[in-house]
Amino acid sequence: MVFALLAVQLGSLVAPAYACGCGALVHDPASRLNVDRETSAVRWDGHREQIVMSLTVAGNAKQAAWIMPVPHRATVTLGDNALFDALDSVTAPVHRTRDHFWPHSDDWPFGSGSGNDGASAVPPRADAPAVGVVGRQRLGPFDVARLTATDPGALDSWLRQNGFRLPDGMTNDLKPYVDRKWEYVAVRLAPDHKGGTLAGILDPLKLTFASDRLVYPMRLSRRARNPQTLGLYVLAAHRMEPRSSIGGLPPDVTYAGKVPAGGALGHFADGERYLTALEQSFPVPxxxxxxxxxxxxxxxxxxxxxxxxxxxxxxxxxxVWLLTVGGVLVVFVVAALLLVSARRRRPVVPPPPVHAPPPLS
Structure with missing residues (x-):
């Protein structure tokens, strides 16, 4: 019945949507907005999950809304920008020098000789209202509403009041969340200065909710029109891996190791944790x-x-290859000269005397 209500209220609405990895980003139909990249840090201790997400966006939209489903009621706060700087530093590739013996194409005598190019949900009560906004708060430039998942009409109403509409087809993507009584976090995004547009890296948001499994919502990303790239940092007690590629290319592990103590990363890790960094592309969202x-x-x-x-x-x-090759050549030349010299100093043995035949009788 809930899904039928959702379909009746939203099924005929058409508006642009550029999904991001763990939610949907919708905006004014007269504007454009692209999510170039999404980077998220996830911490899970077996009972509670935290997601800090940062979006890099481009376009001319003056405001937008980001909607994310969560399995239980979430608290929302601003994230720490320093966290992603620390993650970038810890997971950056190390540079090492590797010597090679034979010359490459850029070494002498084939090239210039530089040779230095690198490789390169809280269950609702029976008497709970069908539609409910369980919380509303202002966080910096963000207007955050926490909505119950039992009635998608609450989400529709909130978006309508802010000038947005859910895109056509999203009802099918929302159905699994509605069936499982998930809730939503809806965030209204606006530029920091009047008359500006959304562009660049947005301030990170941190969501905290109860979860007995480490889950990262991705289903709404299937509405994206452009290929998507996900950068995911996972902090847990052990090295983690996705159960499947969920329709994208196989995820690549770019880092795995213990979290160093101190700093923004150590504070977020909140104890000894294991960090796994994943990169995944979705060519066809x-x-x-x-x-x-x-x-x-x-x-x-x-x-x-x-x-x-x-x-x-x-x-x-x-x-060294030149010294080696040159040394071998010198050895051969010296050996040849010694052989010739020895042959010249060898005494000449005269031929045996020729005896005349005996006279005929």
């Missing part, structure tokens, strides 16, 4: 068929990307 659920990996083996800077092996500034 319409193929996304569910939410990311992460599980413990087979081992806690650490991993870090390494960028090697190739360097020609030298000795005293001279390529």
């Amino acid at each position: 319409s193929r996304i068929d569910g939410d990311h659920e992460l599980r413990r990996a087979a081992s806690d083996r650490p991993f870090q990307r390494v960028i090697y800077e190739e360097k020609l092996l030298t000795a005293g500034g001279i390529p």
Whole structure:
């Protein structure tokens, strides 16, 4: 019945939507807004989950709304920008020099000889109202509303009051959340200065909610019109991995290891945690068929990307391969000269004397 109400109220509405990894971003039909990248940090202790999300957007929209489904009632606060700087620093590739013996195409005598290019939900009461806004707050530039998931009309009403509409087709994507009595966090986004447009990296938001499994909502991203890229940092007791690729390319692990103490990252980790960094691309967002659920990996083996800077092996500034080849040639030349010299000094043995035949009788 709830889904039927959702379909009746929203099924005929058409408006642009540019989904982001863990929610949907909707805006004024007369404007445009693209999510270029989404980066999220997720911390899970087995009972509670925190998501800090940062969006990089571009376009000419003066305001937009971001909607995210959550399995239980969430608290919302502003995130710490320093967290992502710390994550970038910890997970950055290490640079190492790797010597090679034979010259490459950019080494002498084939190139210039530089040789330094790198590789490169709280269950509702029986007497609870069908539509309910359970909370509303102002966080910096954000107007945050927490809405019950039992009636999608609450979401529709909130969006209408702010000049937005849910896009056509999203009713099917919302149905699994409605069936499981999830709730929504709806955030109205606006530029910091009057008359401005949404562009660049938005301030991060942090959502905290109860969860007995590590889940990252992705289903609404199937409404995105452009390919999507997800950067996900997962902090848990062990190394984690997605159960499936949910319609995207296989996720790549870009870092795995223990979280260093102190700083913004140590504060967010709130104790000894294991950090797993994942990168995933969704070339065809319409193929996304569910939410990311992460599980413990087979081992806690650490991993870090390494960028090697190739360097020609030298000795005293001279390529070792040249010294080696030259040395071998010198040995051959010396051996040949010694052989010739020895042959010249060898005494000449005279031929045996020729005896005359005996006379005929």
